[in-house]
Amino acid sequence: MVSIHVSNLSLVYRLREKLTLAKRDRRLPTGGRLEGKGRTQYVTALDGVSFELAAGDRLGLVGANGAGKTTLLKVLYGIYAPTSGSVEVEGRVDALFNISLGFRREATGRRNIVLRGLMNGWNMDEIEARMEDVIEFSELGDFIDLPFKTYSQGMAARLAFSVATSLDPEILLMDEWIGAGDPKFQDKARNRMSELAEKAGIIVLASHNHGLLKKTCNKILELESGSVKGLHLAEEWATSS
């Protein structure tokens, strides 16, 4: 059964002073809370986050820049290991964080579909079976046999979205993905997300586009400096915000 259980999740990491003679890099992470002084500074990126999602849920993550939305998505995906608390994710997960990530600029769109499929753990037969569907949905037509670097931002986004959703994820994590693509494709993408959710999947979507979240999600998790400010039903949140 597809589900996500997050209980008292915290993510704290140390800002390392690298052993280097070069001038210290004073850039600090954009989010979370910074604690400690001098050589040992810690960033509390997430603090005591708890929520549960069941099949069919579409959760919208909202909050200011640096509130922890992307970090939470990356913990759910398994890129960051939680410092404390527990994260239980049941179901096949795919994520759309960065449009060009995982795509090779020199390779054709078709070859990139194969590579992405392999990275998702699919074998060649499974990839071949879905190839035409991905190409058709992306509306790339003959461009699919041209190198990825010749694609516009919108075309790249369409291919990324098509690949991520055609490989039948049970849980889809998305970070501000919908900025690219024309309105027609955005409608199509929204429909596919609804289909995914109807197929008893879970969608977690981080966005600043409140209109989109109202249309797409049924639950809203509001984050502030790494902590949960509120977990609302989308209708309640839409009327109060």
Next chain:
Amino acid sequence: MFATIKSALADICAGLRMRRVWIALAQEDIGDQHRRTALGPLWLLINYLAFAGTFIFVFHRGDAGSANYAAHVATGLLVWFYIMETITQSVSLFVREESFIKGTTLPLSVYVMRLAMQAAIRAGYALAGCIAILLMSGVGISFAWIWSALAILLILATTPAAIILFAFLGAYFPDSQFVVSNLMRIGMFLTPVFWTYEGTGGVQHIFYYWNPFTYFLEIVRMPILSGSLPANAFLFCAAASLTLWAVALMLLGRFRKQVVFVI
């Protein structure tokens, strides 16, 4: 410690299950590096032949001590280029793969094996050139070549461990990229790649005996040149390989989930 090694082995097993990914990516890497060139990856072979040819032409003295000088240089360069390129590339591995490490859940061993595979493909082209030089230099094919083949397998088996070690070094100590690449450039002159040691002592003796790379070169070279098995060098290399693997497993188990925060 048990949990650390278990975590490292889990990463490696997951990486091995995804072998299609790193084989495909390594092929793409080699293709990308030579895309739009007329000769493609054949440049790898030409590069090797140009180096070997220059060394043979410039340093060949024609005396008795260097009767097999061409074969000496051909085997030396084959192994040295492989070691040098692998180590130099390893130090910046995790930094180069930053977007993947921060955006996907691929096990770190996928990146390690991708680099190992890439290095093996590159060395394959050099190997073709090496065999050509060996045959032209009049070295007869003998059963002792099997020892050289085993030596190459031992080096290939050590490669992922060395990559893991240097990749973590580069991720945690960024300056090491430059230290290592300079050392490897100098190392070519401090290792008997193109010079021969004839037991005359002095500084050469130190660089010959106290240089671990010497033994990795000799296990491939000696069986072909002298038809004998350098048993001690083999034992040293096997021990070095096991040590590297032990350190690599500890590093991988301990830091594989932390590396995303430091790059």
